[in-house]
Amino acid sequence: MSKRTFRVWRGDKSGGEFKEYSVEVGPGMVVLDAIHRIQAEHASDLAVRWNCKAGKCGSCSMEIDGMPKLGCMTRLGDYPENHTITIQPMKTFPLIKDLVTDVSWNYEQNKRIKPLQPRPRDADGEHRMQQDDVERTQEFRKCIECYLCQNTCHVLRDHDRKDAFIGPRFMIRVGQLAMHPLDTEDRIPAIRDEYGSGYCNITRCCTEVCPEHINITDNGIIPLKERVVDRYYDPVKMLLRKISGK
Amino acid sequence: MVDINELQTFEHDVLVIGAGGAGLRAAIQCAALGLDTGVVSKSLLGKAHTVMAEGGMAAALRNVDKRDNWKVHFRDTMRGGKFLNNWRMAQLHAQQAPDRVRELEDWGAVFDRTPDGLINQRNFGGHRYPRLAHTGDRTGLELIRTLQDHGVHQGFATHMECKIVGLLKDGDRIAGALGLWREHGRFVLFKAKAVIMGTGGGGRCWRVTSNSWEYSGDGATLAYDAGAELMDMEFTQFHPTGMVWPPSVSGVLVTEGVRGEGGILLNNKGERFMFNYIPERFAPETADTKEEAARWLEGDKNARRPPELLTRDVVARAIRSEVQAGRGSPHGGAFLDIANQRPAEYIKKKLPSMYHQFKELAEVDITKDPMEVGPTLHYFMGGIRVDADSQMSKVPGLFACGEASAGMHGANRLGGNSLSDLIVFGKLSGDGAADYIKTLEAPPQVNEDEVKALVKHCTDILNREEGPNPFVVHEEIQEIMGEGAGIVRQGDELSTAIEKLHQLRPRIDSVKAHSASQFNAGWHEALDLHSLVTTGEAVARSALLREESRGGHTRLDFEGEREEWSKYNIVVSKQPDGTMLARKEERPDPPEELAKIAHAKIEDLEAGNV
Numbered sequence: 135m136s137k138r139t140f141r142v143w144r145g146d147k148s149g150g151e152f153k154e155y156s157v158e159v160g161p162g163m164v165v166l167d168a169i170h171r172i173q174a175e176h177a178s179d180l181a182v183r184w185n186c187k188a189g190k191c192g193s194c195s196m197e198i199d200g201m202p203k204l205g206c207m208t209r210l211g212d213y214p215e216n217h218t219i220t221i222q223p224m225k226t227f228p229l230i231k232d233l234v235t236d237v238s239w240n241y242e243q244n245k246r247i248k249p250l251q252p253r254p255r256d257a258d259g260e261h262r263m264q265q266d267d268v269e270r271t272q273e274f275r276k277c278i279e280c281y282l283c284q285n286t287c288h289v290l291r292d293h294d295r296k297d298a299f300i301g302p303r304f305m306i307r308v309g310q311l312a313m314h315p316l317d318t319e320d321r322i323p324a325i326r327d328e329y330g331s332g333y334c335n336i337t338r339c340c341t342e343v344c345p346e347h348i349n350i351t352d353n354g355i356i357p358l359k360e361r362v363v364d365r366y367y368d369p370v371k372m373l374l375r376k377i378s379g380k
Numbered sequence: 381m382v383d384i385n386e387l388q389t390f391e392h393d394v395l396v397i398g399a400g401g402a403g404l405r406a407a408i409q410c411a412a413l414g415l416d417t418g419v420v421s422k423s424l425l426g427k428a429h430t431v432m433a434e435g436g437m438a439a440a441l442r443n444v445d446k447r448d449n450w451k452v453h454f455r456d457t458m459r460g461g462k463f464l465n466n467w468r469m470a471q472l473h474a475q476q477a478p479d480r481v482r483e484l485e486d487w488g489a490v491f492d493r494t495p496d497g498l499i500n501q502r503n504f505g506g507h508r509y510p511r512l513a514h515t516g517d518r519t520g521l522e523l524i525r526t527l528q529d530h531g532v533h534q535g536f537a538t539h540m541e542c543k544i545v546g547l548l549k550d551g552d553r554i555a556g557a558l559g560l561w562r563e564h565g566r567f568v569l570f571k572a573k574a575v576i577m578g579t580g581g582g583g584r585c586w587r588v589t590s591n592s593w594e595y596s597g598d599g600a601t602l603a604y605d606a607g608a609e610l611m612d613m614e615f616t617q618f619h620p621t622g623m624v625w626p627p628s629v630s631g632v633l634v635t636e637g638v639r640g641e642g643g644i645l646l647n648n649k650g651e652r653f654m655f656n657y658i659p660e661r662f663a664p665e666t667a668d669t670k671e672e673a674a675r676w677l678e679g680d681k682n683a684r685r686p687p688e689l690l691t692r693d694v695v696a697r698a699i700r701s702e703v704q705a706g707r708g709s710p711h712g713g714a715f716l717d718i719a720n721q722r723p724a725e726y727i728k729k730k731l732p733s734m735y736h737q738f739k740e741l742a743e744v745d746i747t748k749d750p751m752e753v754g755p756t757l758h759y760f761m762g763g764i765r766v767d768a769d770s771q772m773s774k775v776p777g778l779f780a781c782g783e784a785s786a787g788m789h790g791a792n793r794l795g796g797n798s799l800s801d802l803i804v805f806g807k808l809s810g811d812g813a814a815d816y817i818k819t820l821e822a823p824p825q826v827n828e829d830e831v832k833a834l835v836k837h838c839t840d841i842l843n844r845e846e847g848p849n850p851f852v853v854h855e856e857i858q859e860i861m862g863e864g865a866g867i868v869r870q871g872d873e874l875s876t877a878i879e880k881l882h883q884l885r886p887r888i889d890s891v892k893a894h895s896a897s898q899f900n901a902g903w904h905e906a907l908d909l910h911s912l913v914t915t916g917e918a919v920a921r922s923a924l925l926r927e928e929s930r931g932g933h934t935r936l937d938f939e940g941e942r943e944e945w946s947k948y949n950i951v952v953s954k955q956p957d958g959t960m961l962a963r964k965e966e967r968p969d970p971p972e973e974l975a976k977i978a979h980a981k982i983e984d985l986e987a988g989n990v
Contacts, residue, residue: 146898162626162742174851178902179894183424185592188632188737190521191427207740230563231899241425241540245532250488261485262497268490272515275490275522276732279426307529314490347736 135160138210140168142180143222146231152220153177159210165221166194166205169233181232189345192280196233197222202282202343224285239296240281243304246328250311251319263315274310274354276346277303283340283350289333299330302340306354312361326362334359382835384828387569390537392418394813395557395572397544398599400428401520401802402782402809403578404527405480407536409810410576415817417536418570420559422594424540426528429580429592430802433520434635434733435504436512437799439477443498445509445681447986450474451977452508455985457797458978459661460506460691461761461790462931463946464612467970467978468768469788473797473804480803481513487530489522491515503640506691506794508665508982517637517733523799542568543907544598546834547575547606547778550824554606554777558834562904565897567835571826574813576771577603577780578806581760582915584908586866587858589757590622590633596908597915599784603764604914608773610952611786612762613915613962614922615932617793618867620695622756624713629741631756634716634734636795638751639688641730642677643718645699646750647707653714654687657698662690665982677721693792693931696755700867703754713754719747755867759798761789761932762922765951770812771805777816777824781809791931841906847892850906856884857912865920868934874924881917888913914960921962922950 138159141152157171166184173180185191187206194205199213199220213219227235255261283302289295300308308329312321325331336359338351348354365371394410396403399421410417421428440453454474458465481499485491491513492500501510515522532538541562548556556571579599583591600610621634639645647653658666666687667673673686688695699714709715718727724747728735731746738744738751764773764780768787771779782802789797841847864877888909893902928942929935948964955961970978980990 160627163628164741167628173901174849177894178849178851178905179896179900181899181901185423185427185594186429186432187592188432188629189740190518190733191423191431191592193423193427209741234563234899237424241532244529247529249530249533250486252486259482260498261482263490263493264497265493265495265500268493272490272492275515275525276518277525278431278521311488314488316485 138168139218140172141218141220142169142172142232144180144232145229147229154218163210164206165198165208165210165219168210169205169221181230181234183234190278192278195224195280195282195285197224202285204280204282204345207345224281226285226291227281237281240279240284240303243300244307246300247304247308247311248319248321248324250314250317252316253318261316267315270353271310271313273348274306276348277306278346279303280345282343282345286339286343288337288339295333299333302334302350302355304329305331305334305358306348306350309354309358312358322361322365325358326366331355331359331362382567382832384569384826384831387567387831389569389571390418390539391571392416392537393572393817394574394576395420395570396576396578397557398428398578398580398784399425399538400430400578400580400782401523401527401799402784402806403576404524404531405803405806406576406578406781406810408527408531408534409807410813411534411536413810413814415814418539418572419536420539420542420544420570422541422543422562425538426524428524429595430524430799431521432590432592432633433523433799434517434633435637435640436502436514436519436796437477437481437523437803438504438507438511438794438796439481439513439800440474440511441478441481441499441501441513443494444501448509448511451990452982452985453477453511454974455978455980456506456508457794458790460792460794462792462941463790463978464930464949465790466768466787467974471974472768472808473788473801476804477800480800480807484523484526484803487526489526491522502637503689504795505636505639505689505695507796512796514637517635517731519799523802539568543904544602545838545907546830547602548826548830549606549775550827552607552776553824554775555824555826558831560838560907563899565900565903569826569831573817573820573823574777574779576809576813577764577778577784578782579784581763581783582912583757585857585861585912585916585919586757587862588622588631590619590631591757597911598908599780600763600918601911601914603773603775603778603780604918604952604954606775606778607954608775608778609765610762610918611765611949612790612922613918613952614926614950615761615791616757616919617692617759617761617932618696618755619758620692620699620755621716621753623742624709624752624754625711625742632737632741633756633758634751634753635731636692638716638718638731638734641718642721643688643716644686644721645688645695646715646717647702648709649707653702653707654690654695654698657694657701658687658690659694666690691792692795696867697934699754709752711752713752715750716753717750719749759783759793761791761793762786769808770815771809772812772816779809779813781805791933838907841891841893841903842895842897844890844892847890848887850891850893850902850909853884853887853891853909854905854912857881857909857916860884861916861919865916865923868936869923870936871924874920877920878917878924881913881920884913917960918952918962921960922952925950925962925964
């Protein structure tokens with residue numbers, strides 16, 4: 135066991151500051167363990183969200199030395215021994231207190247996505263899908279809704295265009311439905327007009343921070359953008375639309 | 381003093397407490413029946429402990445092995461539960477699980493497929509046939525996301541990050557609940573005609589547990605304080621395979637799916653020790669040579685199952701015995717090897733979360749090296765005693781489903797029977813609540829004094845000048861339970877644990893938290909302590925009374941199952957003077973038809989003779 139110092143953001147929407155805490159750390163410890171130790175020993179009112187402590191629930195999202203990460207999956211051993219680790223809340227969402235932010239906007243976005251509209255079942259009452267066909271959609275369903283991708287997305291983080299773009303998390307959520315073998319809904323108009331697919335400029339920052347290693351940009355957003363382009367910007371189709379007036 | 385008229389108030393027909401698989405499925409059912417429904421969750425929506433479930437949900441879909449049917453599933457469940465299950469619940473579960481699983485597909489669930497395109501099913505401990513519908517090793521996430529995404533379009537209200545601090549009654553019947561917003565510490569009054577508890581278990585009474593912080597036994601304690609009975613509380617499931625190293629992740633679950641996919645358990649001498657721990661009851665259906673186990677894994681339907689897939693209680697005790705005998709792994713567990721059983725690509729595909737979990741938290745590549753695993757407190761078979769068909773407790777209007785309720789799993793739960801339990805009994809509790817509400821003539825009225833007393837109890841913690849640190853007191857509870865009511869128990873140690881928990885109560889009543897009411901971790905911890913100590917006491921008292929070893933309850937001073945005890949459940953209730961009473965209650969005789977199925981020879985069941 136040895137001591138390590140952490141700079142932790144303390145404050146609420148009226149303001150705050152970094153405070154330093156030193157706690158004993160042991161082998162295999164992760165950032166969330168250190169936060170719990172700070173709570174138990176120095177600051178019982180330090181606010182942090184967490185649940186499963188195994189990278190499966192996506193609750194303990196935070197910015198560790200400036201990188202969006204899960205506190206429970208970030209090992210202290212990955213940082214130099216005498217280095218002071220800085221921990222702060224996600225920047226993109228309104229601060230509630232300390233490391234806890236108001237992520238309710240994300241829940242509102244989820245409600246905007248139309249649920250699966252499955253085709254009828256086969257005559258024997260079963261749905262049949264091939265494993266190859268469900269794998270793309272299963273990749274997106276690995277999402278644990280940590281919102282680190284939302285936090286990182288320039289459109290949401292730097293330009294605060296939450297009014298215009300639904301964000302990478304919900305692009306793959308709608309993508310998952312659009313690529314679902316059973317779905318019968320035409321989702322392309324909404325992808326362009328309601329969810330703002332055009333705002334993403336494919337910098338892949340969301341993909342980089344995904345703790346589930348989902349290929350958000352290449353497997354999710356780009357194919358959706360392509361479908362939008364095929365539908366609306368194909369020159370032949372554009373010409374036909376002009377002629378037919380549709 | 382609070383004025384009840386100034387409290388933020390929601391009125392619902394049904395208030396569902398807990399937003400895991402059981403709570404969400406209950407809420408979906410209530411909404412489908414036209415009831416005004418609200419769901420309260422301690423965390424954000426979609427974070428409940430259900431996400432931790434990995435292996436799958438058991439249902440006799442018959443997609444992989446046509447010999448399966450509800451009767452075999454029922455028989456497996458009863459045998460796994462050491463015949464202490466509620467017969468009717470085990471029957472309902474086995475019969476209804478397939479429809480509940482199929483309906484999830486229409487709501488967006490994407491299970492792994494068979495070559496024919498149907499829902500694939502995997503092998504699991506105690507299940508005769510491949511029976512677990514699964515999505516890789518993250519089936520719990522698949523379930524909760526499916527219910528969440530479907531649920532948000534069903535018109536029920538969700539009240540996130542709200543802790544229920546007490547149930548409210550109008551005379552004998554339920555009238556609502558008082559909650560506390562974790563965000564800003566203000567109180568909220570829920571008036572409701574019926575309340576459904578989908579609150580899970582109480583694993584945080586122990587230090588080494590797979591459970592998240594939410595699992596503080598709130599549901600059992602709230603119901604107990606409101607006059608409901610608890611049952612089977614001595615049956616606590618220690619999952620055989622939790623991580624043991626590094627210390628900060630000890631207890632984190634390693635899915636049984638590893639063994640279902642062919643993983644084997646080894647001691648430090650490299651011996652596959654499970655062959656030495658096959659109980660008599662399971663011997664006719666368990667492989668006794670490595671060669672036969674290997675044939676089973678290759679799909680030979682005439683081969684018997686490997687001993688690693690015996691029920692969880694058996695495997696957990698075996699690992700503990702090996703460690704005690706000095707044959708454990710370096711960090712006090714056993715080795716779980718899949719690397720030498722399956723190709724690396726197969727492992728990554730079938731067990732992706734395990735691959736990442738070990739890689740990132742323990743720096744172990746499970747496609748190359750064995751994992752170190754040991755028992756971890758995982759699940760409460762016991763909980764709120766409910767009627768098998770309606771899911772209503774002894775308190776009119778108070779329902780429970782999923783892990784929060786008792787009966788379905790008896791003395792030991794089979795892996796995979798939990799996720800299916802959630803959706804079967806979640807739905808039935810919604811039906812039960814709707815039926816109950818129809819019988820109400822006038823809506824129940826909330827008692828103002830009850831509300832005021834609850835508010836005072838909660839705010840006293842902030843207003844005290846000084847008092848014990850709630851985090852420290854929680855650790856004390858965990859120490860007492862670990863020492864006195866762990867994986868193996870003894871009468872004198874249980875008595876000591878009960879006495880120590882008792883002595884802790886005045887300290888719990890005087891804990892102090894920092895005065896900030898906003899997202900105050902110390903305060904929330906302080907508010908969970910009453911649930912933790914009450915749940916712990918219920919476990920210890922029940923365990924002391926049951927003088928035998930059965931399923932998730934092992935007594936060193938009373939080894940083995942005793943025929944006499946198969947006739948009793950242990951029921952816990954609150955006495956008028958506030959003390960806890962645990963008593964034996966005789967079990968009714970099973971319906972003849974069900975008894976016949978449960979005790980049938982497997983060959984006769986397969987041949988359709990029963």
